[in-house]
Amino acid sequence: MKNNHLWRKTKSALASAASFVCALLVIAPLALVFLHLLRSGASAVNWSFFTELPKPVGVAGGGMVNAIVGSLELLGLAALVGVPVGVLGGVYLAEYGTVRGNWLLRFVADVLNGVPSIIWGVVVYGLVVLRFKSFSAYAGGLALGFIMIPLIMRTTEEVLLLVPAGYREASLALGISRWKTIVHIVMKTALKGIVTAILLALARVAGETAPLLFTAFGNRFWNHDLSEPIAALPLQIFSYAISPYDDWHRQAWAGALVLVVMIFFVNILVRFLTRERVARVL
Amino acid sequence: MAPPSSFGDKVFKWLTLAMALAVVALVFLVGWQLARGSSLAIRRFGFHFLATSTWDPVAEQFGALPFIYGTAVSSLIALIIAVPLSIATAVYLTELAPPWIRQPIISLIEMLAAIPSVILGLWGIFVMIPWLRDHPFPFLKKIFGWTPFFREPIYGVSMLAGGIIIAVMILPIITSVSREILRSVPNLQREAAYALGATRWEVTRIAVLSYAKKGLFGAVILGLGRALGETMAVTMVIGNTPQIRASLFAPGYTLASVIANEFTEATTDLYLQALFEIGLVLFGITILANLLAQLLLKTLGSTIKSGAVQ
Numbered sequence: 001m002k003n004n005h006l007w008r009k010t011k012s013a014l015a016s017a018a019s020f021v022c023a024l025l026v027i028a029p030l031a032l033v034f035l036h037l038l039r040s041g042a043s044a045v046n047w048s049f050f051t052e053l054p055k056p057v058g059v060a061g062g063g064m065v066n067a068i069v070g071s072l073e074l075l076g077l078a079a080l081v082g083v084p085v086g087v088l089g090g091v092y093l094a095e096y097g098t099v100r101g102n103w104l105l106r107f108v109a110d111v112l113n114g115v116p117s118i119i120w121g122v123v124v125y126g127l128v129v130l131r132f133k134s135f136s137a138y139a140g141g142l143a144l145g146f147i148m149i150p151l152i153m154r155t156t157e158e159v160l161l162l163v164p165a166g167y168r169e170a171s172l173a174l175g176i177s178r179w180k181t182i183v184h185i186v187m188k189t190a191l192k193g194i195v196t197a198i199l200l201a202l203a204r205v206a207g208e209t210a211p212l213l214f215t216a217f218g219n220r221f222w223n224h225d226l227s228e229p230i231a232a233l234p235l236q237i238f239s240y241a242i243s244p245y246d247d248w249h250r251q252a253w254a255g256a257l258v259l260v261v262m263i264f265f266v267n268i269l270v271r272f273l274t275r276e277r278v279a280r281v282l
Numbered sequence: 283m284a285p286p287s288s289f290g291d292k293v294f295k296w297l298t299l300a301m302a303l304a305v306v307a308l309v310f311l312v313g314w315q316l317a318r319g320s321s322l323a324i325r326r327f328g329f330h331f332l333a334t335s336t337w338d339p340v341a342e343q344f345g346a347l348p349f350i351y352g353t354a355v356s357s358l359i360a361l362i363i364a365v366p367l368s369i370a371t372a373v374y375l376t377e378l379a380p381p382w383i384r385q386p387i388i389s390l391i392e393m394l395a396a397i398p399s400v401i402l403g404l405w406g407i408f409v410m411i412p413w414l415r416d417h418p419f420p421f422l423k424k425i426f427g428w429t430p431f432f433r434e435p436i437y438g439v440s441m442l443a444g445g446i447i448i449a450v451m452i453l454p455i456i457t458s459v460s461r462e463i464l465r466s467v468p469n470l471q472r473e474a475a476y477a478l479g480a481t482r483w484e485v486t487r488i489a490v491l492s493y494a495k496k497g498l499f500g501a502v503i504l505g506l507g508r509a510l511g512e513t514m515a516v517t518m519v520i521g522n523t524p525q526i527r528a529s530l531f532a533p534g535y536t537l538a539s540v541i542a543n544e545f546t547e548a549t550t551d552l553y554l555q556a557l558f559e560i561g562l563v564l565f566g567i568t569i570l571a572n573l574l575a576q577l578l579l580k581t582l583g584s585t586i587k588s589g590a591v592q
Contacts, residue, residue, distance in 0.1 A: 009481055011483055012482045012484065015378070015482075015483035016483070018370065019374035019378055020374055020379070022370035023370070023371040023375065023379075026368065026391060026394070026454075026457060027387065029394060029402075029450045030391075030393055030394040033401065033402065036405055036409050040408075084301070085304050086301075088298045089301040089303075089304060089305065091301075092295075092298035092299050092301065092302035095298070096295055096298060103580075105305060105306070107580060109305045112305050112308055114504070114508065114568060114575070115568060116510070116512070116513060116538055116568055117511070117513065118513040119561055119564060119568075120312075122319070122561040123312050123316065126316075126318065127311075127315060146308060150305055153302070153305065177290055178295075179290050179293075179294035207396075207399070207401070208398070208399075209399065209400040209513075209514045210514055210542055213545065214545045217546070237400050237401065237404060238514065238518075241400070241408075249408065252404055253404070256404050260397060263398070264393060267393070
């Protein structure tokens with residue numbers, strides 16, 4: 001009896017140890033990728049990386065300034081699509097609608113969230129690129145914007161639901177109309193959370209490559225017209241990574257390091273800025 | 283005093299409703315656009331498209347079977363690797379770990395989720411593939427070389443490498459959704475088992491895991507949905523060869539990779555149409571996987587946020 005108990009305790013300890021090893025294995029890739037990024041990327045990141053255009057094959061040096069700026073332009077265009085639709089849709093889910101109807105909308109939004117990002121590229125190709133007969137920054141931005149919609153919608157809803165019902169009741173009791181209550185009281189209270197939701201969605205699509213392959217297409221020069229192909233950091237990393245040139249591989253590592261640092265910075269920033277309560281639902 | 287104007291209220295409500303309905307519209311837009319883009323190919327090949335293994339753009343012969351096979355096998359490998367690790371990690375984080383270690387590990391897993399696919403692919407090409415080629419693959423060949431799965435010559439880029447990189451991509455989502463599921467198990471379950479004198483592991487096994495079975499299955503299917511559609515990292519390590527081989531050391535090709543690689547090279551209408559049809563197939567299976575996953579997760583009573591990661 002006593003031995004049996006000892007054996008059960010040992011089994012429990014073994015299970016704890018085994019699951020701890022599994023947890024280490026799950027975070028191991030992060031450490032491995034990050035170490036290599038630092039080792040291979042840090043030596044390739046220099047001033048000209050941020051100030052120069054890509055050099056032709058065979059000429060060493062050069063940078064990715066056009067891709068960095070291009071990525072920011074694409075994110076701006078994506079926000080124009082994703083933010084209004086996502087935030088207002090989230091307002092509907094949190095403030096209006098029936099229980100059953102909203103359950104269905106949430107369900108559809110979550111399913112939409114699972115659509116592979118390459119599919120968005122194909123859809124926008126058919127929708128925009130074929131129609132206007134040109135790859136363009138608009139097409140790339142639209143593809144990223146579509147991806148942002150369900151992300152922002154669901155998180156906006158969650159942060160609005162954190163606003164206590166008493167705030168709404170107090171405002172309505174003063175005779176303030178429903179929509180003014182929502183805009184000036186509820187959304188204002190949850191503003192930090194909404195901004196966080198938007199930033200996280202932007203950080204998420206900033207690394208997307210697949211939807212840009214045949215929408216934004218990439219560009220080795222400056223883009224002077226949003227209806228023309230535009231460079232993007234992830235695209236540039238991809239084309240350099242699969243190229244046969246060592247110098248381009250170094251540039252790919254540098255680009256990857258810059259991209260990851262940008263994404264981690266936003267992630268850490270929002271987690272630092274938001275209070276415990278908001279951070280939990282995000 | 284006049285009551286507050288109801289006009290603004292109506293406008294605002296309809297505006298937000300229209301935006302919320304955008305998600306429904308988008309699902310139809312995707313389906314319609316993919317069907318329209320592939321109508322010619324669908325009429326030309328019919329169901330043979332799904333059962334033909336020839337992919338020859340020059341001869342205009344298009345069959346999706348090698349890609350369906352590649353997607354299925356690479357996703358299966360990914361699940362075999364990722365599911366035990368993720369669920370064990372989720373169990374560790376909710377049931378077994380000392381409280382102080384939980385948050386750091388959770389944050390690290392969230393950071394892993396934030397790494398873009400293309401960067402994981404870059405690491406895959408230059409770090410993972412050479413290592414796999416030199417160490418684990420020859421070892422596997424030595425031990426399991428007698429089975430058809432580990433027989434052929436080792437190139438590095440392979441179905442197995444593709445599966446491994448997908449596994450890394452889906453670890454965070456399966457872990458975090460499983461963690462939410464386990465957290466939603468009522469404490470009463472645990473207390474009852476403790477009261478019977480169960481050890482910590484017995485409580486987890488008897489009271490928690492069996493209670494959460496359905497939700498954990500949902501988490502796995504959600505991971506499967508992500509695995510099926512994973513594009514960039516896989517494209518960079520799987521070898522991109524449309525063939526059906528038993529050996530996991532042989533290069534493969536997935537539905538998502540063939541779109542990524544060949545879309546801008548599609549010179550003829552039929553070629554482009556065939557790629558749209560590949561997109562339609564991919565959309566179909568990922569929607570099915572996600573529908574099933576959400577149904578399993580949502581009927582749990584608690585709202586589990588599947589969008590929390592990725």
